[in-house]
Amino acid sequence: xxxxxxxxxxxxxxxxxxxxxxxxxxxxxxxxxxxxxxxxxxxxxxxxxxxxxxxxxxxxxxxxxxxxxxxxxxxxxxxxxxxxxxxxxxxxxxxxxxxxxxxxxxxxxxxxxxxxxxxxxxxxxxxxxxxxxxxxxxxxxxxxxxxxxxxxxxxxxxxxxxxxxxxxxxxxxxxxxxxxxxxxxxxxxxxxxxxxxxxxxxxxxxxxxxxxxxxxxxxxxxxxxxxxxxxxxxxxxxxxxxxxxxxxxxxxxxxxxxxxxxxxxxxxxxxxxxxxxxxxxxxxxxxxxxxxxxxxxxxxxxxxxxxxxxxxxxxxxxxxxxxxxxxxxxxxxxxxxxxxxxxxxxxxxxxxxxxxxxxxxxxxxxxxxxxxxxxxxxxxxxxxx
Amino acid sequence: xxxxxxxxxxxxxxxxxxxxxxxxxxxxxxxxxxxxxxxxxxxxxxxxxxxxxxxxxxxxxxxxxxxxxxxxxxxxxxxxxxxxxxxxxxxxxxxxxxxxxxxxxxxxxxxxxxxxxxxxxxxxxxxxxxxxxxxxxxxxxxxxxxxxxxxxxxxxxxxxxxxxxxxxxxxxxxxxxxxxxxxxxxxxxxxxxxxxxxxxxxxxxxxxxxxxxxxxxxxxxxxxxxxxxxxxxxxxxxxxxxxxxxxxxxxxxxxxxxxxxxxxxxxxxxxxxxxxxxxxxxxxxxxxxxxxxxxxxxxxxxxxxxxxxxxxxxxxxxxxxxxxxxxxxxxxxxxxxxxxxxxxxxxxxxxxxxxxxxxxxxxxxxxxxxxxxxxxxxxxxxxxx
Numbered sequence: 001x002x003x004x005x006x007x008x009x010x011x012x013x014x015x016x017x018x019x020x021x022x023x024x025x026x027x028x029x030x031x032x033x034x035x036x037x038x039x040x041x042x043x044x045x046x047x048x049x050x051x052x053x054x055x056x057x058x059x060x061x062x063x064x065x066x067x068x069x070x071x072x073x074x075x076x077x078x079x080x081x082x083x084x085x086x087x088x089x090x091x092x093x094x095x096x097x098x099x100x101x102x103x104x105x106x107x108x109x110x111x112x113x114x115x116x117x118x119x120x121x122x123x124x125x126x127x128x129x130x131x132x133x134x135x136x137x138x139x140x141x142x143x144x145x146x147x148x149x150x151x152x153x154x155x156x157x158x159x160x161x162x163x164x165x166x167x168x169x170x171x172x173x174x175x176x177x178x179x180x181x182x183x184x185x186x187x188x189x190x191x192x193x194x195x196x197x198x199x200x201x202x203x204x205x206x207x208x209x210x211x212x213x214x215x216x217x218x219x220x221x222x223x224x225x226x227x228x229x230x231x232x233x234x235x236x237x238x239x240x241x242x243x244x245x246x247x248x249x250x251x252x253x254x255x256x257x258x259x260x261x262x263x264x265x266x267x268x269x270x271x272x273x274x275x276x277x278x279x280x281x282x283x284x285x286x287x288x289x290x291x292x293x294x295x296x297x298x299x300x301x302x303x304x305x306x307x308x309x310x311x312x313x314x315x316x317x318x319x320x321x322x323x324x325x326x327x328x329x330x331x332x333x334x335x336x337x338x339x340x341x342x343x344x345x346x347x348x349x350x351x352x353x354x355x356x357x358x359x360x361x362x363x364x365x366x367x368x369x370x371x372x373x374x375x376x377x378x379x380x381x382x383x384x385x
Numbered sequence: 386x387x388x389x390x391x392x393x394x395x396x397x398x399x400x401x402x403x404x405x406x407x408x409x410x411x412x413x414x415x416x417x418x419x420x421x422x423x424x425x426x427x428x429x430x431x432x433x434x435x436x437x438x439x440x441x442x443x444x445x446x447x448x449x450x451x452x453x454x455x456x457x458x459x460x461x462x463x464x465x466x467x468x469x470x471x472x473x474x475x476x477x478x479x480x481x482x483x484x485x486x487x488x489x490x491x492x493x494x495x496x497x498x499x500x501x502x503x504x505x506x507x508x509x510x511x512x513x514x515x516x517x518x519x520x521x522x523x524x525x526x527x528x529x530x531x532x533x534x535x536x537x538x539x540x541x542x543x544x545x546x547x548x549x550x551x552x553x554x555x556x557x558x559x560x561x562x563x564x565x566x567x568x569x570x571x572x573x574x575x576x577x578x579x580x581x582x583x584x585x586x587x588x589x590x591x592x593x594x595x596x597x598x599x600x601x602x603x604x605x606x607x608x609x610x611x612x613x614x615x616x617x618x619x620x621x622x623x624x625x626x627x628x629x630x631x632x633x634x635x636x637x638x639x640x641x642x643x644x645x646x647x648x649x650x651x652x653x654x655x656x657x658x659x660x661x662x663x664x665x666x667x668x669x670x671x672x673x674x675x676x677x678x679x680x681x682x683x684x685x686x687x688x689x690x691x692x693x694x695x696x697x698x699x700x701x702x703x704x705x706x707x708x709x710x711x712x713x714x715x716x717x718x719x720x721x722x723x724x725x726x727x728x729x730x731x732x733x734x735x736x737x738x739x740x741x742x743x744x745x746x747x748x749x750x751x752x753x754x755x756x757x758x759x760x761x762x763x764x765x766x767x768x769x770x
Contacts, residue, residue, distance in 0.1 A: 001484050021517065053438050053509070058516040060467040063627045063760035067634070073646055075625045076761065077473045078465045082445040088462045092477050099386050099484030101623075124438070131443040132406065238486075240460045242448040249452070261458055375448035376461065 008037025008217035014332030029213035043102035048089035049336035082128030084371030086339025087378035109337030156303035165309025174326025181332035210332035237269035259296035274298035339369035393422025399597035399717030414598035428487035433474035434721035467513030469756030471724025472763035494722030541688035550694025559711025566717035595717035622654035644681035659683035724754035
């Protein structure tokens with residue numbers, strides 16, 4: 001397999017884009033990416049999207065988006081792995097370029113969630129859970145995460161306010177990200193007093209839905225080296241693993257085994273360990289998920305993830321900066337696009353383009369995208385050359 | 386890239402499987418395939434499915450099916466490219482094995498269409514068309530194909546009864562396929578007198594929906610050569626292309642440019658021409674599509690596809706046998722599974738396991754799967770070794 005590098009990135013602001021259609025959003029991200037890469041076409045377009053069939057009455061997004069942006073007759077496919085759909089598209093784009101099957105590929109994530117009523121969206125999101133054993137009982141994803149968080153607090157003795165640091169960090173960092181949905185810092189008191197959605201999860205534990213699209217263009221590393229310009233970023237590792245779709249089937253519902261497995265494999269491929277990671281874009285769909293991800297990926301002992309939020313380890317100047325441009329919590333979580341937003345943000349950090357949110361001397365960046373309640377996890381590591 | 390071969394195949398009957406859930410259907414195909422291959426596990430499971438979010442309130446089928454069949458912690462992703470979802474999953478499985486990223490991969494297609502009312506299914510299928518320019522005007526896929534067929538008949542002077550041979554051939558061949566939905570031969574008179582659905586398309590021009598699942602297991606060719614047993618089949622070519630999603634955007638709505646492009650590329654990869662193909666599993670969702678596919682792939686002159694149905698060229702003993710185990714028309718068209726059914730049937734032919742439907746001395750078999758009204762087409766060629 002050949003080594004693969006990032007030639008271009010692009011993204012739209014995460015927002016309620018009532019003035020733009022699904023293809024206009026995705027088109028904006030793709031065209032920005034082509035422009036950033038300085039090329040006019042690619043061999044393949046891989047689309048990450050979870051919900052367009054239900055939310056936009058439009059499936060078949062490969063042909064739909066390729067057609068819209070004028071990429072005539074190219075290969076184009078949609079990938080769905082719930083909230084990890086974006087990373088699923090990215091991983092296949094990577095394999096397509098690495099294998100030599102294509103020389104240039106764009107992975108684009110897109111989701112347009114605010115065209116339907118919230119109750120309908122909650123039902124659609126629940127299709128990522130087990131329809132027969134979870135969905136049929138009315139369990140939404142907030143409820144599933146609330147069950148996990150409650151058990152975690154009971155098992156390890158944490159109080160709800162101990163999670164405040166995750167939300168405060170994400171909001172503080174999003175201030176510097178022009179593409180983020182919420183660019184407003186919050187205080188610990190605001191976190192503590194926020195409206196409860198599904199006890200113990202409150203509104204500041206939970207990431208917001210939104211409309212958005214992000215894209216990344218991959219080429220063989222050898223081709224990149226011929227084109228001078230921006231700082232070079234290569235894909236150092238790609239790994240994925242699944243866990244049971246229903247939480248009740250797991251030996252330990254408080255352990256993200258697919259995160260552990262894919263992170264370990266990614267470290268192995270990159271030839272590094274967690275101590276080498278300078279930026280970690282993790283999947284903070286809910287603050288409990290940030291804690292569990294840090295533990296599964298080797299940054300905290302089991303049951304001690306919240307310590308990193310309390311002691312500042314996760315901030316831009318801390319030991320392991322996370323959600324450096326707002327994370328799911330504050331950049332927003334347009335589900336099928338999120339995995340690509342995370343990768344775009346890692347690339348911004350490694351290119352030293354993150355402005356006031358820049359992590360100094362970032363060399364290795366990791367993006368981890370979770371589908372379902374931990375049932376499908378993709379871990380990618382990038383290296384600045 | 387390494388060469389890739391088929392180690393195992395499996396399928397369920399296409400039927401109204403009201404007694405089986407989506408995962409039970411897919412599980413049956415996957416477990417049969419593992420058994421046929423003589424292995425107990427794989428590295429990756431790629432799922433082709435179009436409609437489960439709407440029809441079964443279940444998405445995230447990668448983790449869902451891997452979990453169900455006990456393939457713990459493996460890579461698993463769902464692919465969607467409308468009615469070509471199955472082939473999209475197959476192509477990515479192929480690239481994953483070819484690139485060396487995984488050593489064994491199953492591509493499984495599954496669709497469970499009969500749990501919802503027909504009107505709802507028609508609406509869901511229309512999400513493969515352009516929602517704003519086709520779907521919004523109430524155009525169903527039957528209607529889109531009726532427009533194409535009408536124009537084709539006008540342009541080239543064919544009568545509706547000239548298409549009878551396509552349906553007669555599919556029904557005759559399905560008699561020998563225990564997995565086919567309709568195992569009953571039909572006559573020319575029955576075709577002519579069949580109920581019209583959307584003029585000029587009648588019920589015997591159109592493939593039926595259905596529930597079903599089919600799977601194929603891929604390994605590097607070098608590994609296959611170590612394991613004696615069934616006749617060896619390798620993947621000789623894989624190609625795909627897109628066209629505009631809406632028919633009105635095409636220069637020529639009567640020409641499947643993505644079929645032509647992907648077939649030419651597939652012939653190039655395999656080092657052969659159309660005259661070398663012994664079996665062609667084409668995408669006869671409607672009889673007009675069979676005619677257009679034969680033309681685009683080099684088996685008939687433009688506008689002369691129906692001649693092959695009239696003169697017997699497409700039958701088991703003809704020049705280019707198509708739909709040898711019933712095709713979409715008579716095996717049935719569980720949309721996201723169809724691409725894999727086609728590949729499974731080609732493998733059956735190349736392994737000389739097709740019973741009374743066996744094409745003598747079949748060496749090269751081609752499977753071509755169409756998504757939307759020709760907007761996404763995958764062409765695969767297989768070779769018996």
